Amino acid sequence: MMNKQHTEVISSVQNPRVKAWTQLLDKKGRDKQGQFIIEGVHLVQEALSSGANLHTIVYAHDRREELPGGLLRQAVDLGIDCVAVSQAVLGKCTDTLAPQAVFAVLPKLGWGPEELLAPTGPALVVAIDGIQDPGNLGTIIRSADAVGATGVLLGKGTVDLYNPKTVRSTMGSMFHLPITQGDLLQLLPRAAEAGIAVVTTSLQGTTDCYSFDFRRPVWFVIGNEGQGVSAGVSDLTTEHIRIPMRGLAESLNAAMAATVVLFEAMRQRMS
Structure with missing residues (x-):
């Protein structure tokens, strides 16, 4: 499977992808995109182990050592897009005052x-x-x-x-x-x-x-x-x-x- 882990770091909060992720903090943006964000190592691990359809994993490049060993490799092996960003971008896209080093974007649940x-x-x-x-x-x-x-x-x-x-x-x-x-x-x-x-x-x-x-x-x-x-x-x-x-x-x-x-x-x- 093609490696989907990016080596370049997104550092601008004006980046189009960053703007799209930021919109997911509001219900209007979530409804428009049909996606939502999960923040932190535990939630990302739970989503991965549960087989959730993660679209993207975003992590702070300078805090990569805070991630469990193998998390990004597991995601890449599953074909999930892994994107490195600056701490400023991470803070812009998350809801907590002291965000953990990773968040993920995934589609809303499909149950009826x-x-x-x-x-x-x-x-x-x-x-x-x-x-x-x-x-x-x-x-x-x-x-x-x-x-x-x-x-x-x-x-x-x-x-x-x-x-x-x-x-x-x-x-x-x-x-x-x-x-x-x-x-x-x-x-x-x-x-x-x-x-x-x-x-x-x-x-x-x-x-x-x-x-x-x-x-x-x-x-x-x-x-x-x-x-x-x-x-x-x-x-x-x-x-x-x-x-x-x-x-x-x-x-x-x-x-x-x-x-x-x-x-x-x-x-x-x-x-």
């Missing part, structure tokens, strides 16, 4: 809602209804990955999956399970018609999460941090469950609540 409706095993899908905080969304995706969920569905009004903060918060889990976008008002009824329990948490829930049967196919709906599940979506759920609490806290953070329920689902399915 149909794959969530036809899993290979008992469904455990996390449906997101309007989560706004990138860190919360990333944490929920990591928890879904950890328990072996069959997918994540991002409903309307949810923060962009490809927001750099969301991407970092997933810690690579976004490459481990199907994640797609869709209209919950259309997809939840289809799930229910297929015999899937559509569940959400509620302080008024009559069944606690430890008594609910998660061994059956389930779509678990998580609502907005402040407003919870929207009224239209709540009307489409088939079950409301609660998380029992012994202390004085009224409720849990959305990502924490999701994690509690998802790990209970995993516990039941492992027993």
Whole structure:
């Protein structure tokens, strides 16, 4: 295979490729190009090991020693374009104040809602209804990955999956399970018609999460941090469950609540 590692160093922030990469820091640019950026050694390694379709790996020429041995060689062997840049260019194209020595550009994930409706095993899908905080969304995706969920569905009004903060918060889990976008008002009824329990948490829930049967196919709906599940979506759920609490806290953070329920689902399915 032809070696695709460039020896010249891109040092100008006015370079056309640099301008295109910089646009990926904004949702408008990501939507226009159909691509997004992952920053840092861990995410790049996770993407490579998961077989993600990386287009380009960009690294700081003067910090090459910070990269794990063999990373660039592996990328070149896979036909990935490896580009050396100056530290100024790296800083221009990344979202963090102290960026690591590498980032990569890749196309948006290609999953669709149909794959969530036809899993290979008992469904455990996390449906997101309007989560706004990138860190919360990333944490929920990591928890879904950890328990072996069959997918994540991002409903309307949810923060962009490809927001750099969301991407970092997933810690690579976004490459481990199907994640797609869709209209919950259309997809939840289809799930229910297929015999899937559509569940959400509620302080008024009559069944606690430890008594609910998660061994059956389930779509678990998580609502907005402040407003919870929207009224239209709540009307489409088939079950409301609660998380029992012994202390004085009224409720849990959305990502924490999701994690509690998802790990209970995993516990039941492992027993």
